Amino acid sequence: MLSLRARHRLRGELWIVPLLGVLAAIVLSLVTVAIDRAFGDRLIPTSITGEPDAVSSILATIASAMVTLTTLVLTVTTVAVQLAMGQFSPRIVRALLQDRASQLAYGLFAATFTFAILALREVNAAGDGTVPGLTVLMAYLLQLASIAALFLYIHHAGNSLRVAGLIDLVGDHLHEQIDRLYPPGQAASSRRDIVASPEPGIVVDLDHPALIAAAQKADCVLELVPMMGDFVPAGAPLFRIDGHPDRLDHTHLADLVVLAGERTHGDDPAYGFRKLVDIAERSIAQPFTDPTTAVMVIDRLHDGLRQLATRTFPTGRHCDAAGELRLIERVISWDGYVRLVFDELRLAGAASPQIPRRLFAALQDLKTVAPPDRQPALDRQIALLTAAVEQQYDDGPDRHAALVPDQQGIGSGSDLTPQPAATVRAVR
Numbered sequence: 001m002l003s004l005r006a007r008h009r010l011r012g013e014l015w016i017v018p019l020l021g022v023l024a025a026i027v028l029s030l031v032t033v034a035i036d037r038a039f040g041d042r043l044i045p046t047s048i049t050g051e052p053d054a055v056s057s058i059l060a061t062i063a064s065a066m067v068t069l070t071t072l073v074l075t076v077t078t079v080a081v082q083l084a085m086g087q088f089s090p091r092i093v094r095a096l097l098q099d100r101a102s103q104l105a106y107g108l109f110a111a112t113f114t115f116a117i118l119a120l121r122e123v124n125a126a127g128d129g130t131v132p133g134l135t136v137l138m139a140y141l142l143q144l145a146s147i148a149a150l151f152l153y154i155h156h157a158g159n160s161l162r163v164a165g166l167i168d169l170v171g172d173h174l175h176e177q178i179d180r181l182y183p184p185g186q187a188a189s190s191r192r193d194i195v196a197s198p199e200p201g202i203v204v205d206l207d208h209p210a211l212i213a214a215a216q217k218a219d220c221v222l223e224l225v226p227m228m229g230d231f232v233p234a235g236a237p238l239f240r241i242d243g244h245p246d247r248l249d250h251t252h253l254a255d256l257v258v259l260a261g262e263r264t265h266g267d268d269p270a271y272g273f274r275k276l277v278d279i280a281e282r283s284i285a286q287p288f289t290d291p292t293t294a295v296m297v298i299d300r301l302h303d304g305l306r307q308l309a310t311r312t313f314p315t316g317r318h319c320d321a322a323g324e325l326r327l328i329e330r331v332i333s334w335d336g337y338v339r340l341v342f343d344e345l346r347l348a349g350a351a352s353p354q355i356p357r358r359l360f361a362a363l364q365d366l367k368t369v370a371p372p373d374r375q376p377a378l379d380r381q382i383a384l385l386t387a388a389v390e391q392q393y394d395d396g397p398d399r400h401a402a403l404v405p406d407q408q409g410i411g412s413g414s415d416l417t418p419q420p421a422a423t424v425r426a427v428r
Contacts (some may be wrong), residue, residue, distance in 0.1 A: 013272045014103065021107030025142075027115035029135065033122055036132035045131020052124040055136050059120040062143050066113035069150065070106065077102065080157065105153040112142040154168070164262035171200070175234075195208030195239035195250045201259025204228070205266050208327065210256050212318055215326035218247035227330035228268045232259065257270035269304075270332050273340050278300050284349050291354040294345070295409040298355075302339045309370045310336060329360075338377040346381070350388035353402045359385055361405035361413075 036043055049055055119139045122132045161163045203226050215222045221245020226232050238257055241248060263271040280297035283290040313334060318327040332340075342359060349355030360382070367378050386403060393399035406413030 014106075014271060017100075017103035018110040021109075021111035022114045022194045025111035026118065028111075028138065029115050029118040032135040032138050033118075033132055036122075036134050041130040041132050044131075044137050046131055046133070049131050049133050049136040049140075052131055052212075055131050056120060056123050059116045059123065059136070059139055061081055062139060063113055063116040064108055066116065066146065069146070070109045070113070073106070073109070073150075073153065075155065077157070101156050102153065105149050105156075108142075108146055112139075112146045115139055136240045141238040159355050162262070168261040175200070192245040193241045194237045195241065195248075195253045196235050197257075197259065198234065198251075198254050199259060200234045201261060202229060202231050202263055203257060203266045204260045205258035206329070207256040211253070212257070212320055212326045214248060214253060216320040216322075216324070218244050220244050220248065221325055222253070222327045224327070224329040227332070229263050229271060231236065231406065270337065270340060272299065273304060273337065276304075277341065277344055280345055281348050284352055284355060289352075289408065291349070291352045294349060294352075295354050295358045298345070298358045298362060302365065305321035305337060305341055305362070305366055306369060308334065309366055309374065334374050335377040338381060342381045343383070346385050346388055350385070350402075351392045353398070354406075356385055356389050356402045357404055357413060358409045360403065364405045 050058065116139050119132065119135045122135055124130060186280070203224075206228075211222055220241055223240040223242065225237045225240060232238060238254055263274075265271055276297050280294040280301075282288065283293035283297070314331050316329045316331040317325055318329075321325050342363075345355060345359060349359075362380050363378050363385070367375060370378060389402045390399060393402055401413075401415060404413040404415045406416070410416070
């Protein structure tokens with residue numbers, strides 16, 4: 001039996017699973033060849049496998065393709081690991097190398113190559129034009145499985161190398177270690193009026209009709225504790241139940257909330273604003289310092305807020321057909337969207353003249369369309385942005401220039417373009 005040290009070392013080695021795949025292919029080849037010989041190589045007709053020359057060509061192509069594919073996949077993996085080390089953390093490498101899904105893909109590619117080589121030597125081995133049908137058919141099946149595994153691997157690798165994918169990878173490993181070393185005991189809360197989350201994740205969607213129907217059937221009101229886009233730890237409250245909690249199936253209610261590792265745009269428009277703000281912030285941070293990109297992003301943020309300025313916001317209160325309140329959820333307000341767009345950009349970009357000029361232009365335009373009850377949020381941002389600019393610039397002319405609204409950041413402000421001529425009086 002392997003020692004603890006040996007098991008620990010082998011668990012982290014990338015080559016173990018591919019090596020096991022090679023050994024499994026050798027054993028499988030011996031078994032299929034023995035079966036074919038027992039049936040005189042007539043178990044599978046050549047109408048299915050092909051004639052010896054065609055089979056030899058196909059198997060040689062499979063073997064060559066598997067070598068190229070495995071080399072390419074390992075090269076891409078190496079580059080991806082280097083990028084992850086540089087962008088995220090060098091300590092993330094071990095988690096990537098221990099990813100079982102990737103190791104199984106490598107193992108299948110290696111097994112397909114090995115099996116194709118061993119099958120090739122059996123084709124027409126007796127010189128009488130026979131084909132080991134079962135062996136060749138198994139090689140074809142392994143090739144199809146490798147093609148499917150390639151697409152699944154690309155999908156898995158793409159997801160794993162996203163920020164959310166890497167966080168989930170390490171977080172899931174942490175969860176497993178906690179469960180193994182610290183066995184779960186009594187639940188922290190056994191209250192029947194609380195529906196706990198069965199797993200960690202971000203709220204990305206709700207089945208509103210089903211939730212309203214369940215609450216109506218139980219004659220109660222459900223209150224969603226997290227709002228759309230919030231992260232929910234495992235065991236944390238998903239719903240509070242006001243009414244008759246014993247009439248509800250808590251597991252069914254939890255299934256009506258979709259939890260994922262990353263926010264989506266489905267029912268979460270704030271996530272679009274969030275990503276645009278991140279792009280703008282990153283473009284004006286060192287060492288990038290690209291305020292023009294930030295201005296382009298602010299153009300789209302401005303457009304998004306302008307579309308929202310006059311629209312009715314949902315209350316988050318959902319009623320059944322009879323008008324009875326059944327579901328309550330928290331929703332972001334106009335003030336929330338304004339702060340989401342302007343707060344971080346104001347703090348990060350006040351020192352770059354383009355950014356405050358473009359933000360002032362956006363705020364000035366939004367004030368022309370926003371109704372009176374939505375003006376205070378814009379006035380607050382104008383006051384805070386003015387204070388931030390005055391704090392950044394000691395020189396009077398520079399300070400004055402940064403306070404001028406400018407749709408292009410620098411290029412279309414009133415201090416840079418001629419003022420329009422006075423309106424010509426109408427002809428008498």
